[in-house]
Amino acid sequence: MIKKLNKYLILIAIVLAGLMIAGAVIFVGLKGQKSAPASVSQEITLAQQIGEKALNYVNKNLLGGGMTASLIEAKEEEGLVKIKLKVGDNEIISYATLDGKYFFPQAFNIEEELAASEGETPNTPEGKTCEELKKRDKPILEAFVVSKCPFGSQMQRILLEIVKNIPQLKSYIKITYLGSVSGDGITAMHGEKEAQENLRQICLREEQGDKFWDYLSCHIKKAEIEKCLKEAKVDEKKLESCMSDNSKGLKYAKEDFAAQDKYGAGGSPTLVLNGEVEGVDEFAFGGRTAEAVKTLLCCGFEEKPQFCEKELDTRSAATGFSEEYSSGPSGSGGCK
Numbered sequence: 001m002i003k004k005l006n007k008y009l010i011l012i013a014i015v016l017a018g019l020m021i022a023g024a025v026i027f028v029g030l031k032g033q034k035s036a037p038a039s040v041s042q043e044i045t046l047a048q049q050i051g052e053k054a055l056n057y058v059n060k061n062l063l064g065g066g067m068t069a070s071l072i073e074a075k076e077e078e079g080l081v082k083i084k085l086k087v088g089d090n091e092i093i094s095y096a097t098l099d100g101k102y103f104f105p106q107a108f109n110i111e112e113e114l115a116a117s118e119g120e121t122p123n124t125p126e127g128k129t130c131e132e133l134k135k136r137d138k139p140i141l142e143a144f145v146v147s148k149c150p151f152g153s154q155m156q157r158i159l160l161e162i163v164k165n166i167p168q169l170k171s172y173i174k175i176t177y178l179g180s181v182s183g184d185g186i187t188a189m190h191g192e193k194e195a196q197e198n199l200r201q202i203c204l205r206e207e208q209g210d211k212f213w214d215y216l217s218c219h220i221k222k223a224e225i226e227k228c229l230k231e232a233k234v235d236e237k238k239l240e241s242c243m244s245d246n247s248k249g250l251k252y253a254k255e256d257f258a259a260q261d262k263y264g265a266g267g268s269p270t271l272v273l274n275g276e277v278e279g280v281d282e283f284a285f286g287g288r289t290a291e292a293v294k295t296l297l298c299c300g301f302e303e304k305p306q307f308c309e310k311e312l313d314t315r316s317a318a319t320g321f322s323e324e325y326s327s328g329p330s331g332s333g334g335c336k
Contacts, residue, residue, distance in 0.1 A: 047075050048074050050081045067148055069087045083096060126279070126281060127282075127283060133273060142259070144176050144271075146335060148188075148197065149269075150335070151333055152268035152269050154269070154319045174205075177201065206242070221321060263275075263277045266336055268335040268336075273300045289312075294312050
């Protein structure tokens, strides 16, 4: 038991060190605040102040493309300020120090993790091993996303990194969009703007496939639609026709939604390899990284091609819109 516990503590130390290096502690900057408020009313006021400051930081620096977070609550808990934010339909819990100086996008409950490590259930990924995954001569990795989900953007960023470094894998990857049909249009998790962007990307994928990845590589940075259409040299008249003509764009979207229903893909991102969703987990191979997702895809080959041997970035990809591939700690969640 002692040997197992020591091994686990070493692992925690490595993870925490990695998060510190990657920027898990972000400066918020409430200068001049006292670390211990004098009364209950002052505690609430200070916690709310720190929560608002963190909210401002998140909206200015971590989100983009029209997405904004709102503050649900901020209160003192376990010697920190617990901050609950809402982004779209998702609630995200973060923490800050009582002086408002440091903001932690993610926290680990060490006691719970240690307790779990001492039990009978091993702390291992639930995904299948490479040997267990379904094989094909020509595998296909399908990633179900929505365009304004931070975690969907994270997966798009990973797939772009794979395609950039191993172009041969492009034909084995498909980005598919979640949503539903409403009348003569489509709906999405985060409203009309997301629905239109999903449709735009669907139309580019289907009718201007040679421009699709170029557009995504620009859009993933700041969601600058007009700029990205021009940079990718998109035929905008053809795109407009696809998005406005129900016999085209809507037809393509319906095919995506049918695949969504077939696999039961309810969250962004959801990965499907060779028609299999159960046990397809990038965290079984290292997490939300280009190397892990590349390895997962290459496990779908009957015989792995030589280009699968190329090693890719092992850093966690940034969530949301970002000009950097990795910008500190990134989430492992999804939008539902």
